[in-house]
Amino acid sequence: MRRKQTTIRWIVIAVIMAFFLIPLLSMLYFSLRFPLSGKWTGQAWSNVIHIGSIAAADPADYGQLWTGLKNSAVLVVLTVVIMVVLLVPTMTWVRLRVKWLSRTVEFICLLPLTIPAIVLVVGLGPVYRIVSNVLSTNTIWLCFVYVVLVLPFAYRALDAGLAAIDLTTLSEAARSLGARWFRIMWQIVLPNIRSAVVSACFISVALVLGEFTIAQLLARDNLQTGIFLVSQSDGQLAVTMSLAALILAFVLLMVLSLFSGDGRRTKGASA
Amino acid sequence: MSTARMDTAGVGTVAGVAPVHGVLVELNDLRRSFGTVRALDGMDLTINPGELVVLLGPSGCGKTTALRVLAGLEDADSGRITVDGRDISSVPTSKRDMGMVFQAYSLFPHMTALQNVEFGLTLRGKGSAERRRIAGNYLELVGLSEQAGRYARQLSGGQQQRVALARALAIEPKVLLLDEPLSALDAKVRVQLRDEIRRIQLELGITTLFVTHDQEEALAVADRVGVMWEGRIQQIASPAELYTAPVNKFVAEFVGLSNPLPGTASEGAATVLGQRVPLLPGSPPSGSVTVLVRPEAVTLVPGPDSAAGSDVRPGSVTGTIVGTSFLGSTGRAQVRLADGTLIIAQIASADVAVLRVGETVDVRLEQVPALAVASMASRGSL
Ligand SMILES: Nc1ncnc2c1ncn2[C@@H]1O[C@H](COP(=O)(O)OP(=O)(O)OP(=O)(O)O)[C@@H](O)[C@H]1O
Ligand SMILES: [Mg+2]
Numbered sequence: 001m002r003r004k005q006t007t008i009r010w011i012v013i014a015v016i017m018a019f020f021l022i023p024l025l026s027m028l029y030f031s032l033r034f035p036l037s038g039k040w041t042g043q044a045w046s047n048v049i050h051i052g053s054i055a056a057a058d059p060a061d062y063g064q065l066w067t068g069l070k071n072s073a074v075l076v077v078l079t080v081v082i083m084v085v086l087l088v089p090t091m092t093w094v095r096l097r098v099k100w101l102s103r104t105v106e107f108i109c110l111l112p113l114t115i116p117a118i119v120l121v122v123g124l125g126p127v128y129r130i131v132s133n134v135l136s137t138n139t140i141w142l143c144f145v146y147v148v149l150v151l152p153f154a155y156r157a158l159d160a161g162l163a164a165i166d167l168t169t170l171s172e173a174a175r176s177l178g179a180r181w182f183r184i185m186w187q188i189v190l191p192n193i194r195s196a197v198v199s200a201c202f203i204s205v206a207l208v209l210g211e212f213t214i215a216q217l218l219a220r221d222n223l224q225t226g227i228f229l230v231s232q233s234d235g236q237l238a239v240t241m242s243l244a245a246l247i248l249a250f251v252l253l254m255v256l257s258l259f260s261g262d263g264r265r266t267k268g269a270s271a
Numbered sequence: 272m273s274t275a276r277m278d279t280a281g282v283g284t285v286a287g288v289a290p291v292h293g294v295l296v297e298l299n300d301l302r303r304s305f306g307t308v309r310a311l312d313g314m315d316l317t318i319n320p321g322e323l324v325v326l327l328g329p330s331g332c333g334k335t336t337a338l339r340v341l342a343g344l345e346d347a348d349s350g351r352i353t354v355d356g357r358d359i360s361s362v363p364t365s366k367r368d369m370g371m372v373f374q375a376y377s378l379f380p381h382m383t384a385l386q387n388v389e390f391g392l393t394l395r396g397k398g399s400a401e402r403r404r405i406a407g408n409y410l411e412l413v414g415l416s417e418q419a420g421r422y423a424r425q426l427s428g429g430q431q432q433r434v435a436l437a438r439a440l441a442i443e444p445k446v447l448l449l450d451e452p453l454s455a456l457d458a459k460v461r462v463q464l465r466d467e468i469r470r471i472q473l474e475l476g477i478t479t480l481f482v483t484h485d486q487e488e489a490l491a492v493a494d495r496v497g498v499m500w501e502g503r504i505q506q507i508a509s510p511a512e513l514y515t516a517p518v519n520k521f522v523a524e525f526v527g528l529s530n531p532l533p534g535t536a537s538e539g540a541a542t543v544l545g546q547r548v549p550l551l552p553g554s555p556p557s558g559s560v561t562v563l564v565r566p567e568a569v570t571l572v573p574g575p576d577s578a579a580g581s582d583v584r585p586g587s588v589t590g591t592i593v594g595t596s597f598l599g600s601t602g603r604a605q606v607r608l609a610d611g612t613l614i615i616a617q618i619a620s621a622d623v624a625v626l627r628v629g630e631t632v633d634v635r636l637e638q639v640p641a642l643a644v645a646s647m648a649s650r651g652s653l
Binding site: 165166169170172173174175176177178179180183188191192 | 342344364365366367368369370371373375376377379380381390391394395435438439442448
């Protein structure tokens with residue numbers, strides 16, 4: 001009986017893994033062969049690594065991909081920082097002080113989930129016309145929309161983290177010991193919801209690196225629009241770049257979960 | 272008790288943990304409502320320097336609210352709070368210098384016991400070596416030096432509350448506030464830790480407010496117990512006085528057991544069950560009353576139809592034993608009178624085996640002063 005269950009479990013896992021891995025392996029395969037001759041080559045990967053100099057040499061074909069890549073890197077950082085700075089204190093505050101607002105905040109945070117990106121863009125058009133005038137047309141200002149886009153996912157992750165600790169008692173204990181709000185946030189709340197913050201960050205990174213629709217429709221250059229452009233002239237590089245972005249996100253996840261990975265538990269076990 | 276307080280070099284004293292200067296805390300006419308609920312309704316309380324006052328009362332009577340208002344965690348709608356004569360109403364919690372131990376486990380989960388105790392010291396600008404030394408001393412005071420490197424989840428409930436106590440004391444607060452610190456612990460640890468809290472409190476001489484709904488706990492640790500009900504202190508007195516001389520029905524019934532028996536008052540005494548019982552001050556001088564008789568003021572004598580049935584006093588009442596229970600050092604018997612009234616009597620534990628259910632006994636009331644309340648408007652008399 002047990003044996004049978006185990007077998008079924010492995011079959012399910014295998015099917016799911018195949019579902020994920022076959023496209024990835026196909027991408028890898030495609031990235032490693034000359035499109036016409038079919039000979040093995042690492043050229044495309046070397047191009048991805050040296051994309052900067054390639055773009056400098058041939059700005060017409062690769063310039064936008066390089067710009068898009070840089071923009072996306074900045075966007076990732078900006079989005080994550082704004083998200084954390086905006087959401088963590090707000091959610092903590094709502095839980096501690098204005099409980100009656102929590103439904104409203106939740107509703108607002110989950111709202112973007114229900115609006116298709118294409119609809120969002122229609123509304124964003126005029127907003128970004130203003131942003132362009134007040135700030136600039138620089139792609140990095142997409143960070144504002146991206147914060148909105150990641151809101152539902154980040155909210156869920158952080159909410160679970162905050163629900164897992166006795167926020168009220170911990171903060172009151174800290175206050176009675178003489179701590180004020182900034183220190184409570186930084187030294188008491190954040191360390192205890194670290195893994196929730198890390199997962200919120202990761203979701204944000206993945207979402208920003210994969211975003212295409214809004215950037216394209218608002219005529220901004222990010223990684224995905226760059227890949228799209230290049231794919232029309234150099235399919236192999238486009239696929240390789242996509243795969244590289246995926247691997248980067250995956251590595252990031254590993255590194256983050258290693259760091260967050262409850263250092264407490266590891267330290268605690270040795271004590 | 273006062274001698275123990277002076278003798279700060281008693282057993283268990285830890286070098287480096289100095290007695291503090293106790294402060295005078297006064298709460299004046301505090302009021303606080305939550306919607307239509309009046310959590311505090313004109314509460315007055317004075318805690319003398321170095322005194323341990325327990326707030327005792329049923330759930331929802333406003334104990335926690337009072338403590339939180341004192342700590343600054345809750346704002347009062349009106350009223351005054353002074354510490355050593357200084358009004359602290361506008362001082363934020365972080366500056367009030369009040370050590371607090373909560374009912375819920377409150378250790379910071381990402382810090383070791385030692386780091387928890389050090390937290391408040393860091394905020395007071397102590398260097399790391401000094402911090403470590405002071406925190407170590409307080410952990411030793413609560414008997415947890417060995418566990419300094421452990422995280423909260425590696426400590427038992429009782430140990431966590433000890434660390435919380437050390438953490439609260441390490442900042443050398445003016446006042447120590449304890450909100451049902453023992454209620455999550457099991458009975459044995461509870462007794463042990465409450466005695467320890469009392470020992471430490473006496474040793475340090477720190478002004479302390481302790482909130483509980485457990486009367487045994489209250490009577491055991493307090494210098495004075497304030498019995499709270501409906502947002503106000505009904506009576507504040509030493510445990511003995513509270514028990515022997517309650518000022519109203521609520522206090523009499525909440526602290527210890529009592530039998531409400533009908534009687535007639537006159538000239539400072541009442542006739543109950545055909546016997547005269549002296550009345551406490553505060554009882555109605557005359558008329559129809561309900562007398563609250565403690566179980567230990569009731570004596571049962573085997574009745575006329577039993578072997579030793581020669582000693583029947585005129586005017587006494589007979590009843591039938593309906594149940595007995597063995598409580599260790601004492602016992603308890605329930606007696607039903609002819610008119611259906613149920614009386615609880617305290618008996619010697621040896622008698623639990625002797626008195627049989629169904630046996631007829633003579634019910635006698637000792638000459639211990641009891642509180643009486645007017646029988647018609649008993650609630651209004653508070
Ligand atoms: N934050 C709040 N919001 C609404 N009502 C409250 C709040 N805090 C307390 N109350 C109400 O005020 C009254 C007194 O509450 P409090 O917590 O002081 O009681 P307590 O004596 O500590 O009771 P317990 O023994 O159950 O802890 C209760 O009726 C409670 O429901
Ligand atoms: Mg309470």
